[in-house]
Amino acid sequence: MATELTGRVVLPGDPAYDKARENLNLYQSKFPGAIVFCQEEKDVLHALTFAREKGLPFRVRSGRHSYQNFSNLDGGLVIDISEMNEISVSVPTKTAKVCAGADLGKVYNTLWKYGLALPGGTEFSVGVSGVTLGGGIGYLSREFGLTCDHVERMRIVVPKGEKGAEIIEATKDENSDLFWACCGGGGGNFGIVTSFTFRTHPIDNVSVFKIDWEFDQLEDVFETWQNWAPFTDHKLTSTLELHAKSKNLIRSEGQFLGSKKRLIELIKPLLKDNKPRKVQVGSLPFNKAFNYFNEPSGNKPSFFKRSGSFVYKPIPERGISIMKRFLEHAPNEDAVIWQQSLGGAVSDVPPSDTAFFHRDAKIAQEYNTTWTNEEEARDNVQWVVALRKQMRRYTEGDYVNWPDETIRDWQQAYYGENVHRLRKIKTEVDPLNVFRFQQSVPPY
Numbered sequence: 491m492a493t494e495l496t497g498r499v500v501l502p503g504d505p506a507y508d509k510a511r512e513n514l515n516l517y518q519s520k521f522p523g524a525i526v527f528c529q530e531e532k533d534v535l536h537a538l539t540f541a542r543e544k545g546l547p548f549r550v551r552s553g554r555h556s557y558q559n560f561s562n563l564d565g566g567l568v569i570d571i572s573e574m575n576e577i578s579v580s581v582p583t584k585t586a587k588v589c590a591g592a593d594l595g596k597v598y599n600t601l602w603k604y605g606l607a608l609p610g611g612t613e614f615s616v617g618v619s620g621v622t623l624g625g626g627i628g629y630l631s632r633e634f635g636l637t638c639d640h641v642e643r644m645r646i647v648v649p650k651g652e653k654g655a656e657i658i659e660a661t662k663d664e665n666s667d668l669f670w671a672c673c674g675g676g677g678g679n680f681g682i683v684t685s686f687t688f689r690t691h692p693i694d695n696v697s698v699f700k701i702d703w704e705f706d707q708l709e710d711v712f713e714t715w716q717n718w719a720p721f722t723d724h725k726l727t728s729t730l731e732l733h734a735k736s737k738n739l740i741r742s743e744g745q746f747l748g749s750k751k752r753l754i755e756l757i758k759p760l761l762k763d764n765k766p767r768k769v770q771v772g773s774l775p776f777n778k779a780f781n782y783f784n785e786p787s788g789n790k791p792s793f794f795k796r797s798g799s800f801v802y803k804p805i806p807e808r809g810i811s812i813m814k815r816f817l818e819h820a821p822n823e824d825a826v827i828w829q830q831s832l833g834g835a836v837s838d839v840p841p842s843d844t845a846f847f848h849r850d851a852k853i854a855q856e857y858n859t860t861w862t863n864e865e866e867a868r869d870n871v872q873w874v875v876a877l878r879k880q881m882r883r884y885t886e887g888d889y890v891n892w893p894d895e896t897i898r899d900w901q902q903a904y905y906g907e908n909v910h911r912l913r914k915i916k917t918e919v920d921p922l923n924v925f926r927f928q929q930s931v932p933p934y
């Protein structure tokens with residue numbers, strides 16, 4: 491008997507369709523033939539079996555934040571798990587079982603009630619699934635590591651035989667290769683994760699800072715930050731935003747697991763030779779720090795192009811001038827080059843211990859543009875592509891959670907030497923390449 495879709499199904503023409511199909515990135519937006527909002531694990535099993543029996547192309551979707559809309563497609567089936575978002579916390583073991591459709595806001599706010607935290611990205615609306623499967627960097631990374639370093643168990647719906655699907659569990663000991671691959675190998679490659687069990691950390695108040703400088707100070711501020719941020723106290727993780735010249739803003743923000751007094755000491759090297767326009771330092775409950783760092787309006791769907799790379803060695807003067815030149819000629823004032831300090835607990839784990847390869851990088855660097863009218867796409871995309879190309883001699887690879895369709899050597903860029911093991915695991919778990927998209931891990 492043919493398998494039917496179960497869950498909330500939305501089809502083109504339904505009043506709910508437009509909202510149901512739309513991802514965060516409106517550039518290259520997609521029009522799927524159907525979207526199934528799974529309500530429980532068996533809906534996911536049915537959806538994968540249904541797609542396989544019908545030979546339907548499909549994509550897996552959770553928080554809808556994929557830069558390249560890899561969680562969406564034209565014409566096929568979107569298997570959306572965002573309505574499976576329950577969280578249960580065990581205080582004695584400091585673990586949380588998180589259904590894979592939860593967003594980071596729900597995870598952080600739930601854990602906070604128990605005085606616990608999961609290291610992850612900063613924006614509330616990002617899906618815990620995509621973040622974890624690709625690695626997961628944020629303001630707790632240098633002290634505790636990546637989000638994927640905190641996974642103890644996953645439940646995953648994987649292909650079975652010619653047309654079927656099955657639910658399996660993966661831990662360090664059970665289906666351990668698949669577990670390894672799902673810790674940094676990127677979403678949508680091997681199966682559909684339905685839940686994660688995470689290790690968490692006790693948390694209370696944190697100290698935060700925000701420093702603003704003028705655009706003209708870019709070279710000096712960048713030079714100081716890059717030699718300070720990845721090497722300072724592990725309890726302090728920070729970012730540096732280089733905005734388009736027309737915005738006249740260079741901003742560093744950071745979060746410290748310690749007192750405000752100690753944070754003021756720690757940021758002194760940043761201020762010594764670079765007179766800031768404004769300095770703010772404060773102490774807040776951990777859950778309030780997200781509002782401090784995020785725009786109060788939250789993320790709204792928009793047109794954007796983003797790409798990235800990792801910085802392993804300090805960028806020399808010539809590289810810094812290239813960034814400045816690009817920002818002087820940015821397509822609009824929303825263009826930004828963003829960096830986050832790594833090191834600390836991120837690099838305590840060897841690159842081959844999980845699929846997340848870029849453990850030894852000092853900085854994650856991102857190139858972003860946002861625009862409002864479709865016809866502005868060309869200039870904005872070209873700006874990002876050209877900037878990344880010019881910076882290649884000073885940087886390495888890219889973060890799989892910042893996918894970019896214009897990267898030709900994307901397998902090497904995202905996975906480095908881990909690509910061989912990933913492809914072997916793909917061959918074992920999904921030999922027929924059922925989980926397939928533009929930049930999915932190919933089987934051998």
Ligand SMILES: Cc1cc2nc3c(=O)[nH]c(=O)nc-3n(C[C@H](O)[C@H](O)[C@H](O)COP(=O)(O)OP(=O)(O)OC[C@H]3O[C@@H](n4cnc5c(N)ncnc54)[C@H](O)[C@@H]3O)c2cc1C
Pocket residue numbers: 514549550551552553554555556557560561571590610611612613615616617618619620621623624625626627628676677678679681682683684789891892
């Ligand atoms: C505004 C913004 C802020 C961000 N901030 C950070 C940050 O601070 N730190 C950071 O590390 N990253 C950050 N990112 C990048 C983010 O980690 C990736 O975009 C991530 O892939 C988003 O996951 P998602 O579930 O929201 O997206 P989706 O588009 O739903 O999915 C992303 C990918 O994962 C796959 N996938 C989704 N759910 C599952 C599942 N359950 N099982 C298997 N595959 C699945 C999809 O098929 C797709 O390939 C940010 C992105 C945006 C747009």
